[in-house]
Amino acid sequence: MTAPTYTRKDFQTDQEVRWCPGCGDYTILASVQNYMATMGVQKEKIVFISGIGCSSRFPYYMNTYGMHSIHGRAPAIASGLAASRPDLSVWVITGDGDALSIGGNHLIHSLRRNLNIKILLFNNQIYGLTKGQYSPTSEVGKRTKSTPAGSLDYPFNPISLALGAEAGFVARTLDMDRNHTIEMLEAAQAHKGAAFIEIYQNCNVFNDKAFIQLTGKEERVSNRIDMAAGKPIVFGENDSKAVVFRDGSCVVVDRSTVSDSEILVHDPARQDPTISFALSRLSHGPYGPTPLGVFRNVERPVYETEMSAQLVEAQAKRGPGDLAALLASQGTWEVT
Amino acid sequence: MTAPTYTRKDFQTDQEVRWCPGCGDYTILASVQNYMATMGVQKEKIVFISGIGCSSRFPYYMNTYGMHSIHGRAPAIASGLAASRPDLSVWVITGDGDALSIGGNHLIHSLRRNLNIKILLFNNQIYGLTKGQYSPTSEVGKRTKSTPAGSLDYPFNPISLALGAEAGFVARTLDMDRNHTIEMLEAAQAHKGAAFIEIYQNCNVFNDKAFIQLTGKEERVSNRIDMAAGKPIVFGENDSKAVVFRDGSCVVVDRSTVSDSEILVHDPARQDPTISFALSRLSHGPYGPTPLGVFRNVERPVYETEMSAQLVEAQAKRGPGDLAALLASQGTWEVT
């Protein structure tokens, strides 16, 4: 079969897209649809599984197979689908509440298990659908309906968490930057195994401008760190800032204060995730200089591939299942 | 009130201790009872909460308050207890299945939230109680009842996971080494906030000798890395091996090949958890050189302390709750 040729339109459905006007989800939808048109996979082979949340309505708007499931369980459902149908391209759409609050366990297990599923976490640092309670990525002290005196929980750093959970592919991107989003989708798709992309997504109703430091015309210049494999990590106006690894931490320095050789050269393919982890600690949320791009990209055996291999091996050894033989396998006797 | 004086016996109950003969759980029980006798906390202020598993039977044998709850939920129950009763000393007993499989989400959330609970994870790399299925810490390829052809899941590294989940205190110890266990308990207790201790525990029925490289008379000499704050990390016969941080990883080298200043000096109090994370990557399970001791020890605000402060502040601002005023607070009118 030759690679299908699609346009974005092929991935649109007849359902009206229903997010608040200006919601970052629209942009992500467009990026994903655009990317899918070029991905080279038949659309009937693509499945989107989501949980519950604004973000999780995504599958209704993708003209592929899809399931808008229940809160937090999308990675589990996707795991069963991927394990039983290795021929499919399985994508998970989830939110910071869906993936990190109620669904945290399924997320970390699907990452360590390394099924070939691509997880897109729309992180708006708030529970959108339930009208604005703080989430596991909200900053400490956040005042919301459920925390009028300010929240107390220290937030997760989703990248650190994924790395701690043995994820082989970890990346971060931004709703507004369609090209970057598509680049990350491409990299995730190219990676054999579980891929995790945190997408900073603006909820302009309940948490507007949360990512202003990365999206604001001025702010982003000094805060957005673009990481590219093989390149020294520099950023800021005229690349005047650099990231170095110093005394056990990644730190931002004036480029002029260090020699070029001291600047950290980005290598997401390192077997040891330590430096990726260190990069994730540069910021704890979209505050100040914050890296975007692929943090880690290391392959290891894919669960469903191995599972299929065990089945093939069992058949090679024992022949295809013979039901009559199975029933008699514990010994039989005759009653006459 | 002066500090109570207890002996181990004060912490024993009238219930027969029921683990298999030779189970590592006995040793841990003895260590904990011994430690509690010296901890300086009234025993009626101590509560042990566990989930389900062999390890989780622990509370029955501790003459304190206790709850043998349901599978995986102990951290959640302990969180509610600690949040509502900051005066108590709350301990969680859990297993690798209980804490990392079904209870993974509660574990990571209780760590990030930083309630003052001390979590002891008995890691025997197997489901003991259900008779020997592989667990999230079992090595790949493990043949068990549920994986006769070998397991496929890549295991968690509990230390990495805890660090990725923003844990402030993370340590590892060994059932057999009572002194080391007690040392870790002391450090956890001294830490204000959530503390996580992974205890390698031998299940001599379903996974015997899993930790032989750290417990065997000969093996341990070359494999056990003892980390001590402020000390260079050296180990092996005559301390002939050293750990250095090189090219983004912690690596083991012959001490003779490096200068003393290159050897990593252990500092669990670093704010950035990167080096602690790097140390956790030295081994992925108890295979080859494996660090024991405190990986991280950094304090930050404790959830229940902050919660209590919000209550106090609200009362200071608005006075103690006046029910009649509350009922009338939305405006009233008279019907005559």
Place this chain on the structure above:
Amino acid sequence: LATLPSFPAEIRAPAGTLPGVSSFQVQIADFDILTAGDEPDCLVAMNPAALKSNLADLRENGTIIVNEEAFEERNLAKAGYTSNPLTDGSLAGYKVIEVPMERLTKEAVAESGVSGRDVLRSKNFFALGLLAWLFNRPQETTLEWIAAKFKNKPEVGKANELAFKAGYTFGFATEATRTTYLVKPARLTPGTYTQITGNTALAWGLIAAARAAKLPLFYGTYPITPASDVLHELSKHKNFGVRTFQAEDEIAGIGAAIGAAFGGALAVTGSSGPGIALKSEAISLALMTELPLLVLNVQRGGPSTGLPTKPEQSDLLFSLFGRHGESPLPVLAAASPSDAYETAIEAARIALRYMTPVILLSDNLIANGSEPWRLPSVEDLPDISVPFATKPNGPDGSYLPYERDIETFSRPWAVPGTAGLEHRIGGLEKAAVTGNVSYDPENHQLMTDTRAWKIKGIADDITPVEVNGDEDAEVLVVGWGSTLGVIRAAARRVRLAGHKVATAHLRHLNPFPANLEEVLRRYPRVLVPELNSGQLRFLLRANFLLPVEGINRVSGEPFKVAEIEQRILEMI
């Protein structure tokens, strides 16, 4: 007397209200959704002035949609506000939906090509779209009207269409709900009244219960429509010593509550259908450990995610039987917004006195519905406190955590911190008296029976069911939960028409009041209206072998008074 607000054909309001932007703002401010009482149910306030001048017209506890961006200092001052009504608590009696309407409209109409004034004009259509969502109106008629009306200004038409759709979408996306006006009782007895919604009353009832029990209140939960507002309300009242804990999921929410109960708090967890399902295993732990715990279920349309913003009473059998093993527990239901207050106190009384988890049912109608409430006297708050165990109760100074009270079969509650009463509880079957783990067959039978007797015994400790209306009626209408108002109204109508009918409403669904069977047998026919497929009916049939009849609706909408009236008349 209609029970549901009627929504005027969408096209009317904008039609008559387009002379100019500023006056339109005023006009839409009192764009009204008619209730039976002719008071608007909903107010769209485009700015502070509009709010100020129209608020008085709005029915008590109606819904206010505000264009939040307009509520900034200058506008507030212009309208004569000294503080912002959106934040100063003065709108506490209403359901306020704050919308950044200008921003969202701008975003929505961007692709239409209109600009300047026209953009802002479109926000009226945004508001209308949101109303269409809230009042469950089809979009088509309005869209057709817009197309016709603006056929000569296609960009403006397009902008209005986009804005209208965006308003609808906003409601959909944020699962916006409005308050529902419930049937008022015919007469209000003299006293001091406030207007209250069910979720607020429930929250206040919990605060009152904690006071009545002399215990600190702990609420462990995870947000879910339509229960989240209980969390929001409780989290405001930290000065009452209330601790709210937004957990990582529903299981952790109830887990935390169980921990708090073990620690001696009045512990509560709350959710709606999908979340309650997740709590099932943990409820069973509370039942086995015999810890007091309130489980609030604000019911919504099911199954699965179902209809999150719609009311339904379909979790009754689930409440009784939604746990593995023989696991009986008390189930109560609030009958109206204000009744949620009393029911919360009663549920707490039972939980504490009988050391048991209790399920308290509400639903979306009660939760977001509002009614006038005669303020109860705080002095009359009952004492529902139960003393903690402080002394050994066994031989040799031992403590026996499962030594029961001979009257209630309840076990003592010894909380951590009490020297000498250290003990362990858990989910494995417990030996009677000692509470140690026991695999003994006779003990398991005894404990199973004891747990059942304990709950059954509550029947004698609750108010007998009362019958309203005619002793010698042919038909008794038995209800529970949010159908109270509509059943009473239907009965009034039947009586006005010259017929006899009796009604009874159950607060206690498990166990039933001791006199229920006798009451049912007094009437030739029994009708049970329910917003489910007949769950109370099923229970009554199984318990009493009576051929009770049902009228049922599972459409996400409340009953109409007329349909119940009709059915009663048919039965007479």
Place this chain on the structure above:
Amino acid sequence: LATLPSFPAEIRAPAGTLPGVSSFQVQIADFDILTAGDEPDCLVAMNPAALKSNLADLRENGTIIVNEEAFEERNLAKAGYTSNPLTDGSLAGYKVIEVPMERLTKEAVAESGVSGRDVLRSKNFFALGLLAWLFNRPQETTLEWIAAKFKNKPEVGKANELAFKAGYTFGFATEATRTTYLVKPARLTPGTYTQITGNTALAWGLIAAARAAKLPLFYGTYPITPASDVLHELSKHKNFGVRTFQAEDEIAGIGAAIGAAFGGALAVTGSSGPGIALKSEAISLALMTELPLLVLNVQRGGPSTGLPTKPEQSDLLFSLFGRHGESPLPVLAAASPSDAYETAIEAARIALRYMTPVILLSDNLIANGSEPWRLPSVEDLPDISVPFATKPNGPDGSYLPYERDIETFSRPWAVPGTAGLEHRIGGLEKAAVTGNVSYDPENHQLMTDTRAWKIKGIADDITPVEVNGDEDAEVLVVGWGSTLGVIRAAARRVRLAGHKVATAHLRHLNPFPANLEEVLRRYPRVLVPELNSGQLRFLLRANFLLPVEGINRVSGEPFKVAEIEQRILEMI
């Protein structure tokens, strides 16, 4: 005819069996637990030779405790084994409990001070302790006997005591269970037989069902007593294309199964009480999305953690009502170990034909119980396959995922990979036909009713209930699940005593077979024996308003034939 093995006073066996270590080994090898048939129920094999010489005496599918350490090459060769019976599958018909008995005994007696030979001798007491756990015997008598017997050799006595306790503790710690011998039918019809336990039959039934459905089998689960063995058995048969997925918890287990069902597998999840509780929300998703799914519940003693190793039938109402919202689904129960095979196929047939989750109940008695099973003919395997949708079924080449079959009300199953049928499903209420999200009231009513009709309609597609015994009997005994054998045996006894009695056993608990009411009404009195507090009885009362009576036991033990016989006689 006794239904449960009787355990001889513990002191007997060791008493007569101490002449010497090696002979004691042989002796304890056939230390026997008497069944009605006088065959030992349990064999303790201290080494391969003991196993070899005594295996023939053991009842079919009895329990074998082996000292696993002794099964090394030299011993095996000495006993004449060419391969290790513990790993070569030759003991597949038995329940084998492997224990490193020497090592554990050594550990256990360490503190007694004995050494050498005496240590190893103690392992007999270890075995005895394990037997005491398995057969639920009190420890005291044996401990007293040991104290008396060895009062002159206190260290040996101490060692034996410690070993005995350790054996008991080992059973407790590892939740060891044995097989239960179930009442055999009076006569075995001619044919080829094998001996089978319920968990094995269930696993094989699933494999057969997948073949009958022409689908790959997917099992998503999390270990739990007593359901884990289904996972263990299935994981052995990868050559049948079976995929087993040990998930991180029960929710992920069913989640994965739902994913696999969406992908076109015969998807199954399984657990026991606490785990089923956790699956409730996800079952509801399968119900709303109308995907075929089998949910196995191997019941154990509840509530909460309860009695994990004991049988109970207390999850029936939980199966029917354990979900929020109106969420009907079919419920089936296996009646015996071998019946689990057929029931699995029938459950799969219903799940696929009606596109619905189905709950299949088993219990600890069936799971670990064994019986002779006449092998079904593999050629006669029914065809239960349901073709996937392959073509558009709507206007303009569209695909309508909720366009129903007019006969079954079932929706089509289009699996990913099928071009042109791309569609989305989910947990929100669906519009009839299109499957789009719908908040429309009439649609919700329609869909609620349709889901109910679909399940009710299955009543006409299942075997009518059959009555065994006397048409004109006074009493009909109606059972379900594992009580089949004991009810039949009791009825035989009643008949032998010259009385009339009829019995009927239900495989389908929801919906009931269409003729059930008619059958029940034929008999003046109906008795329902259940290992719960009366759950089927409750359902029959509610459905048919019949005053059926119950005999109930919730002790973690099966009924005795005599107690049911007695009760029937009382009713005649």
